[in-house]
Amino acid sequence: MTLRICLIASSRFPVAEPFMGGLEAHTHSLAAALKRRGHEVLVFAGPGSDPALEATTLQVAPFSSSEAARSDVGGRPEQWMAEHHAYLDLMLSLARGDHGHVDVVHNNSLHHLPIAMSRTLPAPLLTTLHTPPIAWLESAAEFAASNAHYVAVSDHLARSWDHVVTAETIPNGIDTAAWRPGPGGPRAVWSGRLVAEKAPHEAIEAARLAGVPLDLVGPAHDPAYFAREVEPRLGAGVRYLGHLAGEPLRRLVGEAGVAVVTPAWDEPFGLVAAEALASGTPVAAYARGALPEIVTPDCGRLAVGGDTASLALAIREAMVLDRAAARRRAVEHFDVEVMVDRYEETYRWLSGVRDAA
Template sequence: MTASLRIALLGSSRFPISQPFAGGLEAHVWHLARALTARGHRVSLFGADGSSIDSPHDVIDVHTFTLSPHARTEHMGPSWVVHEHHAYLSVMLELAGRLRDSFDVIHNHSLHYLPIAMSSTVPTPMITTLHTPPLAWLESAAAVPLNPDTRYAAVSRYTGRQWNPVAGPIPVVPNGIALDRWPRGAGGDYAVWTGRLVPEKGVDAAIDAAALAGYPLRIAGPACDDEYFRTVVAPRLGPDVVYEGHLMQKEVADLVGGAAVAVVTPQWDEPYGLVVAEALACGTPVAAFGRGGIPEIVDDACGVLVPADDVAGLADAMRTAATLSRSAARARAERVCSDTTMVDSYLALYRDMLDERDAVPA
């Protein structure tokens, strides 16, 4: 096998893989693409218009189309669903046809079911990273017998266990971050919350906990749910609760590194918890609801976990976490959150897939 691989990364057809990031998935694909390119591999990126990793890469076009008046009915559902379906149908047909010899490995990070369901039509080994619990359409696709060259990886042991009944035992490759892009900060006197401003991320619980703990709270992230932001978040803003906006990565790192404590408040079982890794890299201890994969990242030296929805407990956790060592937080990130380890693991999986394919008699 050649040292340099041709790798197709399938991301979101709806949200650009570029800064400022729409969410953790886009941030993850952006960092992975850059890290693979830095290792000398040729990365081709499938992502919504405007995707850019600020590094050499090829583009796999996201195909769009215009619905005819006859197809455009009240029964078709949201138009973005149709356009997303068309985008993934088109790219998988291209990978099975026009692009069939263009790549050594396809790495699927999309949350759409078609790349999994159509994997048997593609001659190229494909690995899908499972970034979510077994959502209905994804689980249905995974339950169909697949191309033997198709593999899975989970972003946490917790997520791997969720997928085990349908996908069997699968390797775990925790999401990694470029530690140099998240330098250790000096800390400060405020708490910070970062992420998508949507109900399942629970910033309102962070606002309540910060008030009980006596910390001013600074918030950053995209306001993806207009109604939630308008009715739940905006009325709570003021001198002690400041919305900094949807920031570029370096601005987020500066904000997080200047905080005494990072607050993480998922209202669902977080598959990984990228904002936790980012906070620890900045040397900022974490107070969080201990849901999903978060307990796999946080230990007693770098954070305090409390049961889900325990706002009073979270306030106490904030006070305690703020006293923890910033050096220990950074050291924890270096041990378990490095993109170097993540890329090593993915490259090993790529090599295993290619070696297995080459070992099969023609």
Template sequence: MRVCLVASNRYPVAEPFAGGLEALTHHLARLLVARGHDVTLYAADGSDPALPVRTLTPAVFRPTEVSMRDVNAPAEEWMGDHHAYLDLVLDLVRTGADRFDVVHNHSLHHLPVAMAGLLPVPLVTTLHTPPLPWLESAVAVSGSASEFTAVSECTARAWAGTIEARPVLNGVDTRARRPGPGGGPVVWTGRLVREKAPHLAVDAARVAGREEPYGLVAAEAMSCGTPVAAFGRGALPEIVAEGTGVLCAPDDVAGLAAAIDEAAGCDRRAVRRHAVRRLSAERMVAEYEQVYASLAHGEVAA
């Protein structure tokens, strides 16, 4: 199939990834090409040159000084985003049918969703975050013109009041992360933000007598055979299966300390097998291929 992928115009699709959106888009572009698809990726300048990438930056647009003096004028960065996606979507309206069978939108911008009804090819949008007001507005005016997937069941539930989205669980590169012998201290990894609770992980590690916090993404850790101890919130209950780690009640430091000791007894080979079967990028791409095929044949993704 001829697939157009639309990513962020701000953050390159290249390692080290700015976040899960860029990592997912990189895995998707790389593996779709490997599976024989004709892929074009629109992404920020600096994206991996090994990918079939086109820079998502149109001809320079600078509002006039007069217009930017208006009291309601938006920031220049906002105008840059607006112009980049407006230029891309209008180009797809004009020439998309000649070049693509499906457009897969991963941006968090409202224009691809709002203008989906004008495109001559089907568009599917992957929801990477809980609801955002500008995307809710775009869905309200043209939601039926686009199909939607979500990176987890948790994310799909968060959007349930606005749109129905098919969950396609994020995958990781299990080939790049090989199983190891394990042992030693516990490790915390992840984006250093309050909702990921690194401060509580430190407290739990101290209670458990294992203090050694770093950063962790559960699926990547499990690819190495490393069991996971974590608070059971967000998408983690979808990722951590029985025998691959232990979840406890959110913000329960004593419960997390106990989960650390219990998770240490998990069979690392079973953890790795689960990651390859359930959490791999290959599994994720195969599911997106099913979505593309259903759209190309005029069916609704189920």
């Protein structure tokens, strides 16, 4: 049975390569896979999203507060208000039926309004939780419809939300046909947003201690952090290659001997680790958040969070692991088709609940 699914993405970043982060990559993989299976997917996403998704742009109209409003030091930031109005317009249009019948609304955003306004929808709402508890999402859950359902991208994340909602776990998936096994090589790779909570500067320190050259790739999303912590550490075997997308990124990861993952927080999932494993590249990571659910002894090594000496040892040990075992781990547990199977089951269950009501 084919379904008509409304998929709400983030309005802040486009759902297109090069992806700004795991949330955008996840949304793209899910939407593309559902379309391949014959479902009709209405995607609502930020400007500049992949034309192949045929997404409706969430219009984040410029907003300028009045002088009177600016006099209130507790007033909301301009960007917050603009995004609020974009999601408010979307939810009201769905409630009116402007987009026709849908079987399920899948909220893949981090905004509170899809949850808070779920009682107005003619279809059940499924929300995928991508982050640890956020105050505005916790508050919105109190107003959610009785048939609102939640998915967490890891067991660790589900546990962090269990004081608010009950969530089933559906791990994120990647296209293992695109992330093909690579030959490996003498260098390490670090990929992701170059921001403080991802701590790429600690990956540099650990790689130097391990005596392994390192390539950094990803958007320098926090220029001040990059200038302060990353740029001075470049050179002597450490390179920053920019924000790579698509095949160049996949080739680089496949040609690395180890992928280094250094979250300074409890990582909700760790998509870059799954991508590396699909490339046959073992992972050396801090044992934070969901990473112990992804990285097992046959495909990587875990280090004490924040301990670069421990991570250096993990890098050296991971580089000699069997690349075929790393690839097998990704294909069996984190393939996009495995993920979509689970989402399809959930969509159909929710549609049945709605039809039986």
